[in-house]
Amino acid sequence: MITRFVHFFGSLRLTLVCLGLALVLVFAGTLAQVHLGLYVVQSEFFRSFFIYWKPAGTHWQIPIFPGGWLIGTALLMNLLAAHIVRFHFSRRKLGLLIVHAGLLLLLGGFFISEILQVESQMRLEIGETKSYAEDSRRNELVVIDVTDPDRDNVVAVPESRLEQGGEIRPEGLPFSLRVKRYLPNSQPAGPMSGAGEKIKAANGVGQRMLFSPAPVVSRMDDENKPAAWIEIAAGQEVIGNWTVSTWLTKRPWCIALTEQFGALGIAVNAPQSFTWRGRNYVIALRPTRYYKPYTITLLEFKHDVYAGTDVPSNFSSKVHLRDPARGEDRDVVIRMNSPLRYGGETYYQASFEPGDRVSILQVVHNPAAMVPYVSCSLIIVGLMAQFFTHLLAFVRRRARPPAPASARLRPLVHAELMNDA
């Protein structure tokens, strides 16, 4: 039974089936992006073990096709099992061994990247210095103790925790946070704008700037703007309640609101603050931040175009990198194909804002970033080793001196003699 199991996983047939399924998956996933958007397809088709069908009006989830993780895992096991069942070490197969080790490393590295890679963005105006990047998809509820004149003490609650509702008692805060309402997507509403549910807070900008639920979106060119109604209480004592939303903190939405809500707009992106037992706090829902132990200042942004046209030929950001702990204090130019690699992170020139005063850098943190290079190198070395092993054997055979004609004839003569005997 176990033998059959191992042989099943080691079979070439399984390899072909997995590759076939992967082809279908990629094709179907590409088509599905039209309606579902990139991020939903990534999570439901490729970052899952199964693709589920959810019949309308039910909570059922019926698996209808293997997902990317299942196919990838099957291929990984297939490769390993094939080695275990069939592999016999010999010098002639050293190249193949290295090629397969490279493939395994590639699959393993991909798995690690899937889980540990973090992508974020750093938006810098000319002259601006930042020590953090912001996630373009994830958000966090932050309660910041801003009393200290030099540094802030931040307690960050991921948005996924707000979805669960209820009471949150973060360590480091002398009070608890009660999620009275969470809207995964919201739209601003005035007090006089029609009927329907609206979040209205007792404190802060949420007294006048209301939010109503909006359908969750998944398209690439749109994004959800969550809002939450948070009550802060110390035991039985309610300190107040506030509305928080990325509408109030994230560009370009907060700018659009500031413009559109006129007089109210001035308060839109002002910090929502309160005082409790002599300490000052600010509450906000903002894009998740990733702080760095160094700072980056945008010195210059260039947006070159081909002569006589508006077609961009090059974007580049001249930044100043400052890391006192490591003695770094230098200027760096980041171009489209020439990123800055520092502190385990890679800064790519990703975008800019009209006016050429704002540069947007894509920040990629990937502990397995080198794995594809190493694995591809291994595969190249393995293929070359395999090629040269065979080439050498072939050359050796060719280089061997031909046997004398008498020696070649002798067995024949002997055989003929035997036949006659």
Place this chain on the structure above:
Amino acid sequence: MAFRRDGFLSRVSAVIQSISRLQRFVAVTVGVCGAVGQCAAADSIAAYSAPKDPPALTQVAAQAPAPGVQNGAPPIGWTTPAGWTELPATVIRIGNFLVPGEGGKKAEVAISSFPGAVGTEFDNVNRWRREIGLEPIQPDGISSKSMTVAGLEGKLYEFAGESENTVVGSLPREGRTWFFKLRGDKNVVDAAKPAFLEFLKTIHFNGSDAPIDQAAPVAKEAGEPDWTVPANWEPTPAGSMILKSFSVTGEGGQKAKITVSTFPGKVGGVLSNVNRWRAQLGLGPISAAELPGVTEPLPAAGAEAILVCINNTNMPAGHASSLIAAMAPREASTWFYKLSGDSRVVAREKEAFVKFVASVRYHEP
């Protein structure tokens, strides 16, 4: 035979060894996956110390002058009555006062200013009533007195709640609406009312505050489009959320207004906007299944553009009883065009409105 048995045993032994190696591999893989999974489970509450944000837009905005303040000087002036404490202005309150009463009771006086009409009288009155715990009333139950502030005619409303009273004056001026509100404990408000009315007489405006409207335009994501405006439409001051506004008058003096606005994103989609418009005419929401029955495509305004016509002849006099709206989703924003008002004027202007919407030419960002 013996040879065959040896071969069989050696193959069994090899398979067992292979399985053993496989088990070791699975154990190691599971261990690594677990460790990586633990590392990846960073989606938890974090507490850390961080450098303060450098002065950025948020701080600049917080330090920006209060609404209605131009060049550092407020466009309005007053004489504070004796006994009132003048408090710092806020982003909403241009004037902010505390009126003390007996036994620690108090009332507040607030002066605020907003672009446009800030909703209808019906909306505002019921908002003020809700603030002091009163039930909403119907439009025909609204009563007000006239008041004069800085030579301009306005309306004065009074509301008596269970524990709180409100006296509020509303004054339209140069495309904005100014509100002067005294609200707080019943007894304190009653006692302070004469002083409040005297206070209103001291109000004066310093020059024009019209540029504020222009300072709060709708998003210029794609710039203001080009369009052909019918000759009988008269431009009117736009509000904070309105890019352009026009009015049109019927033969009997009935009015209808046309507004153009734009918002980023999908703004809730078609259904929620249709229900929002229905609510404006006092009608209940409809379901998604009913949507095709009330909307029609408007291809001249874009592939996804729709036109919706809503009527409610039971609306009280003075309220819009008919509404035609066009919604044109663009790449990163949605444009809204609305014709609302007297049903006869709306019906007459429908064709011109559709032509106007079809004439819009957006500028690429």
